Amino acid sequence: MTRVRDLSEEQILERIVPLLPRGSATLLGPGDDAAVLAAPDGRFVVSTDVLVEDRHFRTRWSTGYDVGRRAAAQNLADIAAMGARPTALVTSLVVPGDTDLEWVTGLARGLNDGCAPVGAGAVGGDLSGGPCLVVSITVHGDLEGRAPVLRSGARPGDVVAYAGLRGWSAAGLALLEAGLVRAQVSPAPLEVTDGVLLEDAWEQLVAAHLRPDPPITAGVVAAEAGATSMLDVSDGLLRDAGRVAAASGVRIDLDAGAFAADREALHSAARAVAAATGLGDPGWGPGTSDINGLIDRWVWAGGEDHGLLATFPAGTRLPGGWAAVGLVLSADDAGPAAVTIGGQAPDVGPGWDHFRA
Amino acid sequence: MTRVRDLSEEQILERIVPLLPRGSATLLGPGDDAAVLAAPDGRFVVSTDVLVEDRHFRTRWSTGYDVGRRAAAQNLADIAAMGARPTALVTSLVVPGDTDLEWVTGLARGLNDGCAPVGAGAVGGDLSGGPCLVVSITVHGDLEGRAPVLRSGARPGDVVAYAGLRGWSAAGLALLEAGLVRAQVSPAPLEVTDGVLLEDAWEQLVAAHLRPDPPITAGVVAAEAGATSMLDVSDGLLRDAGRVAAASGVRIDLDAGAFAADREALHSAARAVAAATGLGDPGWGPGTSDINGLIDRWVWAGGEDHGLLATFPAGTRLPGGWAAVGLVLSADDAGPAAVTIGGQAPDVGPGWDHFRA
Known part of the structure; x- marks a missing residue:
């Protein structure tokens, strides 16, 4: 060496x-x-x-x-x-x-x-x-002649859209922290978890954490499609959506149903982590006392997926790679928080802080 | 706090x-x-x-x-x-x-x-x-429309010129390492050195190390005056001059006489350091067994003054802040080294290496 x-x-x-x-x-x-x-x-x-x-x-x-x-x-x-x-x-x-x-x-x-x-x-x-x-x-x-897409351009009525993975990086980190390893390296932990964690799920989630592959080209595509605001989701979806809300002076309501596929993809990992470490680890924050709470935490507050969150004028045909996940509301509308999920204040903790977390 | x-x-x-x-x-x-x-x-x-x-x-x-x-x-x-x-x-x-x-x-x-x-x-x-x-x-x-000035453009016959301090940062660091302090903080060490180190010399040399103030505007001025090569001297004059020589395929001969004022400015500091620590510290490298050798080491091999070294076509009227310090020779000319001082190979060690020094 x-x-x-x-x-x-x-x-x-x-x-x-x-x-x-x-x-x-x-x-x-x-x-x-x-x-x-x-x-x-x-x-x-x-x-x-x-x-x-x-x-x-x-x-x-x-x-x-x-x-x-x-x-x-x-x-x-x-x-x-x-x-x-x-x-x-x-x-x-x-x-x-x-x-x-x-x-x-x-x-x-x-x-x-x-x-x-x-x-x-x-x-x-x-x-x-x-x-x-x-x-x-x-x-x-x-910028190839375009105006930069800022955090401050979201307007009430805009569609909120997302490109990239949601919660995979946080789930991959949780697998690593729980000591769960690839089947061929050490099959035992996976058997302990009732065989629920498929080897390729481990590979994909851990890879999403270690070697994230964000949808880089989706940024230019969104700008060309008229995105009114955009940011990189590095500190958790709720926290970063909150930054758009604050910069734009709006509220954002996310649609839980838009995340059903992510929740499904993360379910076997959550069961494996829960079986290996027990639920309710205080380090995971509030709401993680059951498997759904753990998945919520990964999807809504997990950082470092580096997906892109953007808003588009109502009626925009979303470009490839982008999916609608919510709606921009006026800050004047009654609401329990600047960012809500189906109109409700989220009960997961804040995202990553580099000094406090 | x-x-x-x-x-x-x-x-x-x-x-x-x-x-x-x-x-x-x-x-x-x-x-x-x-x-x-x-x-x-x-x-x-x-x-x-x-x-x-x-x-x-x-x-x-x-x-x-x-x-x-x-x-x-x-x-x-x-x-x-x-x-x-x-x-x-x-x-x-x-x-x-x-x-x-x-x-x-x-x-x-x-x-x-x-x-x-x-x-x-x-x-x-x-x-x-x-x-x-x-x-x-x-x-x-x-670049304001100009071509960048590279390390590779020096040509035989060019004048070598320098803007900024030479060796002050290294001398300031040596004062700090020797435990010499500002007179009003602790006058004793200065008295030990026969009073040769003036308080304002300490201030200036230590400031040159802690808060270097390189001649930033001299870079644009040199480019406008037709500089054929230029670099920031951060690792010692000999070593950085060697980089110009290597990139340009030339030899560089420096004129010791052009550095007489620097040597004079550093003399009281060298006497103070020698009195406080003794001469011949192996960490200082070869040739530091007397005060002149220590000054040589600071001037020729001391890093981090962040002065600018440039070459100009013969006959160029050097712009303000620049002083001629040597000559570019053909690599074909006989010479004991790529960078010489008055035609002689220098006997001070190499400049700073971030892993070896």
Whole structure:
């Protein structure tokens, strides 16, 4: 095993840079003091997100490749949520000296596999030692002449729509935290749970957590279809819907029926987690004393699916990948909360807070 | 004292965001999934740099404000080194939960004071808990229609020129590491050194380390004057000059006489450090067994002054802030090294390596 401390910074970069995607907007890539990118419409979109070891990922569950995929996904989703096409990202990486070089090259491959399908390049970075792994990415996008789609544009009467998975990442994390493992690695826990958790469900849910694959192209499609507001759902559907409600000065009512398929998909995982750990774990928050409550928690408050939530004018034919999940109401309408489910205040806790959770 | 763990992420952002500079290129600032920036010439320049606690700064020497100033400076210098005007930056911040909120708001004020004079905005960021402080900044710039100035454009016969301080940051760090303190805080160490270290020298050298103030505007000026190559000197003059030599396929000969004023400015600090710690500290590298050797080490191999090194065609009238410091030679000319001082191979060690140093 080669550890990063055995190599100089330049030697490490020599291993990483060839693995990175170039991207069609890259006019000058890595190797100088800065990269140069095309911004053909005279503007660009920029966002940054950081992943910290033992906060956002654990190396016993996530490979370097997984973290690269995840870092790419959550950053690209922020660009998509503006209605922009991702063009390029830069990465700051903090790595303990005893880290296996394979972890770092895996991260580069994960970034590549996350970025290449949407044409985004990895155009620069910085590398430092430090006490834990930190992956900080800044991503850029091109609005292609469109207005950015903000959180503040939802209007009463608009349809609320969603693209992507709901609750899968939270369920995958719960499977990992419960110690449930892939059948071929250790079949016992799955048998304990009455065989309800299919192996492919484990694979899909855990993959949704470790290597989220958000619907990046759905962002541009939504903007072209006239989306009035949009955001990346990273902190839980209720909490992020609340941000649209607050920014737009509206209420949002979600339709529980629109989530029936998600609930069904998560049911076997919830039964497995409940059998392995018992219900009512205080860490899961309120309302998780039965299996339906646990599923509710994943669907409504689970973070990091990085799906897109948008609003469209009434009567819009929703583009492919988008499904109607609710309605925008006037803030003047009577209602028990800024975001309701079928007119009722939700009884699941708030989403992820990076200092409190 | 308010610790960051006592507040939610949103509460912390409410305290920080009003402190940040807006910048004239900012079309949409913080608060949505991404910011929108103007790129009027259809391109933009981007670079990223990370500062890690106990690697790049120590909280016993640096306040949050200092780290903000330093992070701004080193990032802005990368943009300047391309011949671009800095427009905006985004910041990812990792903060242990027991950090004083004042440290974080100080960081924001430091970013502001570093960015505002050059018109750059702070347009977004991300915030996470973690085991140590990490400040990762990505900075953007506008080439205003010019070609970027690369490391690879130096040609034999060009004049080598420098803008900024040489060795002051390394001397300031050595003063701090030697435990030498400001006279009014503890006059004793200065008396031990025969009174050679003036109080204002301490202030200036330590400030050059903690809050570097690189000549950001000198980058655009150099590009307009026809600079053929340029880079930010962050890892030591010899090492960074070596990067220009390698990228351009040339040799660089530096003129020791051009650095006489720097050597003079650093002399009292070198005597103070030598008196306080003895000479020949193995951590200082080769050639530091006398005071002149220590000064050599600071001037030629000291990192983090973030001055700009550029080359100009022979006969160029150097713009304000720039001084000639050497000559570009053909790689075919006989010479003992890619970078020489008065034709001789330098005997100081290499510059900073983030894993090895």
